[in-house]
Structure formats: C-alpha cells, structure tokens
Amino acid sequence: MPHVSVVMVRMALLWWGVGFTLGGLTLANKGLSFHGGVWTLRTGHIFVLLVGWLVQFSAGVAVWIMPRLVHPGVVTGSGDRGDLRLAWLCCVALNAGVALMALHAPLVWLGGGDVPALRWMPALAGVLWLIAIAAFVANVWPRVRPVIEPLTMTVKE
Amino acid sequence: MYPQARFYIRTALIYLVLAFVVAALVLINQSTAQDGRLSALQPVFYHLLMVGWATQLIGGVALWMLPPYSREKPRGDERLGWGAYAALNAGLILRVIAEPLNAWQPGRALGIALVLSAVLQVIAAWLLVIALWPRVRRRITPEPQSRSSQRGGC
Numbered sequence: 229m230p231h232v233s234v235v236m237v238r239m240a241l242l243w244w245g246v247g248f249t250l251g252g253l254t255l256a257n258k259g260l261s262f263h264g265g266v267w268t269l270r271t272g273h274i275f276v277l278l279v280g281w282l283v284q285f286s287a288g289v290a291v292w293i294m295p296r297l298v299h300p301g302v303v304t305g306s307g308d309r310g311d312l313r314l315a316w317l318c319c320v321a322l323n324a325g326v327a328l329m330a331l332h333a334p335l336v337w338l339g340g341g342d343v344p345a346l347r348w349m350p351a352l353a354g355v356l357w358l359i360a361i362a363a364f365v366a367n368v369w370p371r372v373r374p375v376i377e378p379l380t381m382t383v384k385e
Numbered sequence: 386m387y388p389q390a391r392f393y394i395r396t397a398l399i400y401l402v403l404a405f406v407v408a409a410l411v412l413i414n415q416s417t418a419q420d421g422r423l424s425a426l427q428p429v430f431y432h433l434l435m436v437g438w439a440t441q442l443i444g445g446v447a448l449w450m451l452p453p454y455s456r457e458k459p460r461g462d463e464r465l466g467w468g469a470y471a472a473l474n475a476g477l478i479l480r481v482i483a484e485p486l487n488a489w490q491p492g493r494a495l496g497i498a499l500v501l502s503a504v505l506q507v508i509a510a511w512l513l514v515i516a517l518w519p520r521v522r523r524r525i526t527p528e529p530q531s532r533s534s535q536r537g538g539c
Contacts, residue, residue: 229452229523237521241514244440248510252503255480259487259499277435285443 229292232315236288239323243280246330247273268337272330279357280326287322287364291315294371314367318360325356386449389466393445396474400437404430425488429481436477436506444469444513451520465516469509476505 229237250273257266297310309315332349339346386394407430414423448466453459460466483498 229521231523234521234523238518241517241521245507245511245514248507252507255503255506256500258484259496259503261496282439282443285447 230309230312230315232312232319233288233292236284236291236315236319239319240281240285240288243276243284243326247277247281250276250330265337268333270333272333275329275353276326279322280330283361284319284322284326287315287318287368290368291364294368295373297371310367310371312367314363318364318367321356321360321363325353325360328353328356387460389460389463389470390445390449392470393441393448393466396470397438397442397445400433400441400477404433404438407433422485422489425485429484432477432480436473441473444473444517447517451517452522454520461516461519465512469512469516471509472505472512473509476502476509479505 250269253266254270254273257263291309291312294309297308328349332346332353335346335349336343407426410423411426411430414420448460454461479498479502483495483502487495487499
C-alpha cells in the first residue's frame with residue numbers, strides 16, 4: 229500500500245469515528261433533548277461521513293488497488309501508480325475541506341446562529357473538494373484499463 | 386473470505402433489501418398520501434442504507450482485504466471485529482424500532498433507547514477503527530515470488 233493510501237485510509241478511519249460520534253450526539257439529543265444546539269452538528273455529521281469517510285476510504289483504496297501503469301517498451305517490474313502527487317493533493321484538499329465542514333457547524337452554534345463571517349468556510353470546503361476530486365480522477369483515470377502483463381504486453385480482459 | 390467478513394457482508398445485503406423496502410413504503414406513501422406518519426421512516430431509510438449497508442459492507446471488505454496484521458494473527462484481534470458487529474447491529478436495530486415510535490409518540494423509554502442506540506453505534510465505529518488501524522500500513526515483508534495470491538498484497 230503506498231504511503232498516500234495509508235494516510236488516506238487512516239484519515240478516513242478517524243473521520244469515521246468522528247462522524248459516528250457527531251451522529252451519536254445528535255441521535256442521543258433526539259432521544260433526551262439535553263441541548264437544543266446539538267442539532268447543528270448534523271451537517272458536520274453528514275459531510276464528515278460522506279466525504280471524510282466514504283469518499284476518502286474509496287479513493288485511498290482505489291489509489292492502492294487499481295491496475296498500475298505499464299509503459300510499452302519500458303520494463304518497470306510491476307508498473308507504477310502514476311503521478312502520486314495528484315493523490316497527495318487529493319488527500320490534503322479533501323481533508324482540509326472536511327475539517328472546515330466539521331468545524332463550521334459548532335462554530336456557528338457557538339456564534340449563536342447564522343454568522344456571516346463564517347460563510348467562507350463551506351464555500352472554501354466546496355472548492356477544496358472539487359480540486360481533490362479532480363486530482364483523484366486525474367490519477368486513477370488512466371489506470372482503469374485491462375490488465376497488461378509487463379513482459380509479454382498481452383492484454384487480459 | 387473468512388467467516389467474520391461473510392457475516393458483515395451478508396448482514397449488509399439484508400439491510401440493503403430492508404432499506405429499499407422502507408424506501409418503497411415512504412415513496413408510495415408520498416404519492417398516495419395514505420398515512421402521514423410514514424414520513425417518520427425517512428431517517429430510518431437513510432441509516433439502514435448508510436450504516437447497515439454501506440458502512441457494514443465496507444467494514445467487512447476492509448476486514449477481509451486489508452494487509453494482514455502478522456503471519457501468526459493475520460486479522461489481529463478478531464474479538465474487536467465481533468464486538469463492532471454486535472454493537473453496530475444492536476444499535477441500528479434499536480434505532481430502527483425506537484426512532485419512528487419516538488416520532489409518533491415520544492416517551493422517556495424511547496428516548497433512552499435512542500441514547501443507547503447512539504452509544505452502541507459510536508462504540509462500534511471506534512472498535513472497528515481500532516481493529517483496522519494497525520492493518521493500514523505499508524508492506525514490511527519482502528515481495529513474495531508467487532503473484533498467485535493478490536489478496537491483501539501491496
């Protein structure tokens with residue numbers, strides 16, 4: 229498993245725990261209504277689990293497990309995983325966006341409702357996720373192909 | 386595929402079916418306006434799908450496919466995986482029962498059931514994180530000569 233996949237899968241596991249904890253708090257509050265503001269954590273719960281956990285875990289595993297690139301005429305053993313700087317860019321941008329979204333709701337709650345000064349946070353998260361996904365797709369796209377044995381260059385469907 | 390992963394994945398498939406049974410009920414009810422109370426099943430559908438199906442399927446596949454913990458104990462401490470399985474499903478089933486009932490007729494017992502469901506699901510998530518964490522790592526053993534077995538390879 230390449231280093232970037234290790235980081236992405238471990239970050240996904242952390243966001244998984246965090247997302248379930250946020251969801252657990254909102255569910256428990258649904259049951260016992262111990263604090264009205266806890267409901268604001270719901271947005272963070274959804275984005276942390278969907279993007280931080282589900283998307284990041286899938287992307288990290290895809291970078292690890294998709295067929296490697298084999299360059300005709302160049303014997304590179306088992307091939308390579310393409311430009312892993314793209315995967316690192318995905319990792320950094322995606323986690324920065326998730327962190328922004330995880331922080332946004334509680335900060336708004338602490339600010340007592342709609343806080344115009346914090347509106348940049350979801351917007352920036354959206355741009356960061358767009359960059360992250362573009363970088364991920366750019367890395368993985370050429371690797372979605374039939375398996376080519378490097379020595380014989382025969383194609384296996 | 387070893388038994389624990391099979392339990393996770395088969396249970397996930399059962400939740401997938403249940404989720405779409407609930408979805409059909411909610412959507413048919415939205416079109417026919419038979420009983421407004423059925424809209425309380427919408428969060429049940431989301432969580433059957435995302436926790437029961439998606440999370441449990443990914444958890445099962447991860448337990449199966451991630452690099453082995455060691456030669457002696459390839460899957461590490463399997464009790465963590467079983468604990469997570471029990472807590473996740475107990476928590477989810479409790480939620481599926483208590484959440485709509487609490488929406489229809491709120492009561493303290495149902496509220497406590499929701500809190501218990503939340504606690505169980507949070508415990509399950511962190512148990513799985515602990516179980517999987519040491520298996521997410523770079524290869525530390527030399528490349529095997531045979532490429533016949535790709536499962537869990539780098």
